[in-house]
Amino acid sequence: MENFLVNNRPMSPKDWGIDVALAVAALLFGCVQLMVTSSSLVVHDLALRQYLGTVNVVPDASVFVALALTTLPLVARRRFPWPVFLFVMVVFLGLQSSFRGLSLTMIGPAVALYTIASERGRVEALVAAVLAVGGLLFVDMSARTASLIFFTRFQNIAFAAAAALAGYAYRTHRAYVVETEQRALEAERACGEEAARRVEEARVRIAREVHDITAHSLSAVSIQAAAAERLIDRDPEAAKQAIATARTTAKDALEEIRSMIGVLRCDDVAETEPTAGTERMEDLAVYLRNAGVETILDRGGYDRSRVPAYVDVALYGIAREAATNIVRHADARTAVMRLTLDGSTARLDIEDDGRGRGDAVTPGGHGIAGMAERVGLLDGTFWAGNRAQGGFAVRVGLPLGGTGASHV
Structure with a gap:
């Protein structure tokens, strides 16, 4: 009432x-x-x-x-x-x-x-x-x-x-x-949550990129420094060459990190070069060879003009992480890196004859897990594991996406 x-x-x-x-x-x-x-x-x-x-x-x-x-x-x-x-x-x-x-x-x-x-x-x-x-x-x-x-x-x-x-x-x-x-x-709250999610994704992506750059570059610097230490007495010229290579690698890594940090600046336009893609696969092959791993690079079945830029960049990032893991963990003598196009899918296969290893290769979740996450964001397929005949393999398949994607 x-x-x-x-x-x-x-x-x-x-x-x-x-x-x-x-x-x-x-x-x-x-x-x-x-x-x-x-x-x-x-x-x-x-x-x-x-x-x-x-x-x-x-x-x-x-x-x-x-x-x-x-x-x-x-x-x-x-x-x-x-x-x-x-x-x-x-x-x-x-x-x-x-x-x-x-x-x-x-x-x-x-x-x-x-x-x-x-x-x-x-x-x-x-x-x-x-x-x-x-x-x-x-x-x-x-x-x-x-x-x-x-x-x-x-x-x-x-x-x-x-x-x-x-x-x-x-x-x-x-x-x-x-x-x-x-x-x-x-709607405003949903936009805020979406913005927070994107920020978190960007943070994880940046952490992965920094990890890839530093792990790859520091491994190369460590290898060249060790070579220089061994050669400094009996072959000073070769030692100088190894030191020069280490210095160049460190300089390139610093420039990449500086460019990445420049992208994060809000008040200035970052002056950066295009993100590295598969055109630098030869650098990875040289990196492996300098580490004592005989490397075969096969890009005969790959056409970069047909591949969206984000797919090409992702393939290179995965290949760089895999190459770093080979140097740091595999103790391999030979490695094969193969890029192909299979219809509407770009494929990357990397194999080595090392001792094999588990799924959690790199501490902190930025090794195999980082590769799998990168592939998952692009709705691709990923497999990494020990081969039956010995060694380790990484196999990636990324869809080329719609026609509206930008190409390199």
Whole structure:
């Protein structure tokens, strides 16, 4: 019952002020309407005024008291919508025939009905509208003529219907605005989550790239430094060459890392060269040969012009990681790196005759796991494991994607 009597909604001082102003405005409007309709301002013809029974009709204090009873309760209309509506409607209908030649204004009951429709929903608005229309249809009127009674009754019913429809329309509009705002907030939150996910993916990708660069380059530097240490006494020229190679490798690695960091800068445009792709596969073969691994590079079945840039770059990154793992873990004598195109798939096969190794080759999840993750992001196929005849193999298949991909 409390839910029927009281509308549990917060009311600020501003809301109360608006309702007080509305109630006073409704009272003033009713007073003006009474004065105007009871004078000759509306109906000028004396004979017609005599026929309607509005000659020498002067509103007394009781009329204004009745009008106040149908308007001033609107102060509490939003806090107590049903009690206010029932009170002003009963007073309006009960006093409608009490004043000869005068009809109370419908403004108070119309505003109360509008409040129920806007605050309480469709069902309660329909019930209130039916009660109002039913009361207006059967209430006695103070007018003398049937035509005036019909006009007044029709006018009041039209006001009641318009008030109910306006209140329901406002409620629907308000609900639509709230839903739109919620959807906008959800969309903003989803965008924030998507941005956070992309940042995390970028962080993992950068960590993988830095790992690939440093692991590959430091392995090469370590090999050349060890060679220089062995040759420095008996072959100084060869030792110098090994040191120069180590220095060049370190310089290239620093430039790659600097370029990668430059991409992350927001306020400046990073000046970088295109990301390395399979055109640098020969560098990997040289890297393996310098490490003492006889390497065969087969690119006869591969056409870079048909391969999207992101696929070509991914293949080179995987090949670089695999080459680094061969040097660091395989203890191999020979290795084969093969690039081919198989229909709409680019394939990379790398094999060695080393001692084989487990899946978790590189600590920290940036070895085999990093290769598998890179392939998974491109919806490709990946396999890495020990060969039956000895050694280790990495096999990758990447789809070439749609025609809209950029090519190298």
